[in-house]
Amino acid sequence: MSLQKFISEAISPWMKKDGADSDIVLSSRIRLARNLKEYKFPLLATMEESSAVVKQVKESLLTDDNQETGPLELVLMEDLKANEKRVLVEKHLISPNLAEQSKHGAVILSEDESVSIMINEEDHLRIQCLFPGFQLTKGLEAASRLDDWIEERVTYAFDEKRGYLTSCPTNVGTGLRASVMMHLPALAMTRQLNKILPAINQLGLVVRGIYGEGSEALGNLFQVSNQLTLGKSEQDIVEDLRDVVMQLIQQERAAREVLMQSSKLQLEDRVYRSYGILSYSRVIESKEATQRLSDVRLGIDVGLLENVSANILNELMILTQPGFLQQYAGEVLSPDLRDERRATLIRERLKLENDTNE
Amino acid sequence: MKCQECGEREATLHFTKIVNGKKAEFHICEHCAREKGEHIPGSNSFSIHQLLSGLLHLDKPINTSQDKVNRPKELVCHNCGMKYEQFTRTGRFGCAACYKSFEDKLDPILKRVHSGNHTHSGKIPVRVGGGIQLQREIDSLKAQMKQYIEREEFEQAAETRDQIRALEEQKKNQGEG
Ligand SMILES: [Zn+2]
Ligand SMILES: [Zn+2]
Numbered sequence: 311m312s313l314q315k316f317i318s319e320a321i322s323p324w325m326k327k328d329g330a331d332s333d334i335v336l337s338s339r340i341r342l343a344r345n346l347k348e349y350k351f352p353l354l355a356t357m358e359e360s361s362a363v364v365k366q367v368k369e370s371l372l373t374d375d376n377q378e379t380g381p382l383e384l385v386l387m388e389d390l391k392a393n394e395k396r397v398l399v400e401k402h403l404i405s406p407n408l409a410e411q412s413k414h415g416a417v418i419l420s421e422d423e424s425v426s427i428m429i430n431e432e433d434h435l436r437i438q439c440l441f442p443g444f445q446l447t448k449g450l451e452a453a454s455r456l457d458d459w460i461e462e463r464v465t466y467a468f469d470e471k472r473g474y475l476t477s478c479p480t481n482v483g484t485g486l487r488a489s490v491m492m493h494l495p496a497l498a499m500t501r502q503l504n505k506i507l508p509a510i511n512q513l514g515l516v517v518r519g520i521y522g523e524g525s526e527a528l529g530n531l532f533q534v535s536n537q538l539t540l541g542k543s544e545q546d547i548v549e550d551l552r553d554v555v556m557q558l559i560q561q562e563r564a565a566r567e568v569l570m571q572s573s574k575l576q577l578e579d580r581v582y583r584s585y586g587i588l589s590y591s592r593v594i595e596s597k598e599a600t601q602r603l604s605d606v607r608l609g610i611d612v613g614l615l616e617n618v619s620a621n622i623l624n625e626l627m628i629l630t631q632p633g634f635l636q637q638y639a640g641e642v643l644s645p646d647l648r649d650e651r652r653a654t655l656i657r658e659r660l661k662l663e664n665d666t667n668e
Numbered sequence: 669m670k671c672q673e674c675g676e677r678e679a680t681l682h683f684t685k686i687v688n689g690k691k692a693e694f695h696i697c698e699h700c701a702r703e704k705g706e707h708i709p710g711s712n713s714f715s716i717h718q719l720l721s722g723l724l725h726l727d728k729p730i731n732t733s734q735d736k737v738n739r740p741k742e743l744v745c746h747n748c749g750m751k752y753e754q755f756t757r758t759g760r761f762g763c764a765a766c767y768k769s770f771e772d773k774l775d776p777i778l779k780r781v782h783s784g785n786h787t788h789s790g791k792i793p794v795r796v797g798g799g800i801q802l803q804r805e806i807d808s809l810k811a812q813m814k815q816y817i818e819r820e821e822f823e824q825a826a827e828t829r830d831q832i833r834a835l836e837e838q839k840k841n842q843g844e845g
Contacts, residue, residue: 347764350748350762351748351761351764353760353761353762354762432760454791461793461795462794462795465795467764468797469768470797471788473790473791474788475761475764478760478761479759479774480781482767482778482788483782483788484788484790514783538782538785540778540782540786541783541787541789542785542789542790543790543791544790544791547790
């Protein structure tokens with residue numbers, strides 16, 4: 311398969327659209343945990359019960375033409391090969407837990423993959439809506455409409471006092487997890503993150519690094535999300551998160567400006583070294599690749615590097631993960647081979663970009 | 669080793685976190701871990717469920733052999749058969765009815781996890797919760813009516829009373845339909 315075709319098939323269509331503040335916020339996600347009233351939660355459900363949940367959800371949601379999401383498709387985990395599941399995980403469409411441990415796990419996907427509904431993960435339903443850039447409020451509205459549409463068709467477990475009943479007490483109430491993926495290289499470089507992140511934790515929000523093959527935060531990518539789901543309205547939860555993200559955006563922009571004023575040459579050198587390594591290396595580990603990609607992306611955002619579209623770096627962050635590398639290679643690869651293929655894929659991708667810009 | 673957050677309690681959770689490519693060691697007590705909401709992805713040794721389970725275990729009374737004889741009947745969910753003890757171990761419920769079965773024990777647990785909250789004040793589903801939505805409106809109108817009466821604003825009170833009647837009628841019809 312040609313690289314161009316592979317990429318167009320590998321990247322979810324929703325990712326290709328532009329969103330607000332996309333120089334810093336890569337994506338916004340709204341997740342709603344829901345359960346069906348009459349079934350045991352997946353933890354205790356028997357194989358028969360889990361299979362009945364899939365059947366009921368399928369019959370309820372796949373028959374109608376849904377205005378909100380367009381046509382939906384259901385994929386059973388048991389029908390997928392290990393690497394196909396891995397690719398869905400790397401695209402953030404399913405969780406590792408659904409891929410590996412669920413009984414009769416399944417996922418319902420919209421055509422542009424902006425909607426994914428996991429079935430029989432920790433809860434019967436995990437409704438997820440993904441948006442490019444910073445679009446939390448719009449995201450909540452869309453997810454809520456989809457939730458209403460689903461509720462017309464299946465009976466949710468709901469309690470006046472506790473709200474939407476979930477398997478884990480950490481999700482009960484709204485069942486809402488709102489999160490944004492942020493690229494914060496300047497705050498990291500200027501060592502301000504260490505001061506900011508603990509303060510954010512105190513506001514009832516969680517910040518996590520994005521973890522790759524090892525356990526290290528990669529590529530200056532951070533996911534900020536709400537922790538509390540009970541006692542506050544969905545709107546308040548999202549607004550609190552939005553306010554904090556807005557502050558982080560401002561601070562990141564300010565830090566980028568300071569870097570450009572105080573050490574433009576050093577920054578330019580760093581950006582171009584990383585670009586050089588990505589363009590010419592023959593072997594590259596995922597940790598180095600994501601760090602270099604982060605540098606190049608920063609270079610594009612502050613105007614030091616032209617003729618490279620910001621999108622290809624979002625793409626490469628995903629494409630250079632093990633599942634995709636193996637999908638592209640069409641075979642299972644050892645870690646050493648992956649490092650080689652990763653370097654090749656990045657080189658080819660950057661060359662493709664140069665060719666189209668000439 | 670003392671907890672590095674509070675400096676008082678003994679640190680029971682030890683982990684390394686990588687921030688900006690630098691390794692940082694953390695030693696904190698369970699109390700502070702809970703306050704900070706620490707959860708380290710990618711490390712199985714410290715999942716939210718285990719943390720939660722650890723917290724739930726604090727509730728459990730220590731049984732002596734004498735207690736075992738007079739121990740009150742074990743708390744079990746009538747619907748799915750999950751034992752309360754099992755819930756504290758897994759940190760997860762077995763079914764929706766568990767929330768009612770373990771009701772008496774839940775407030776403090778939920779308060780811990782949700783910054784002091786134990787009652788839902790968010791979205792109410794239209795179909796399942798329709799009656800609840802109406803009841804909330806009726807309750808708030810009743811409170812309003814009481815205020816009007818206290819202020820001797822009888823015209824408004826009468827209007828509000830009619831609104832309440834209409835809603836109660838609606839609720840009755842919904843219940844029958
Ligand atoms: Zn402490
Ligand atoms: Zn139960």
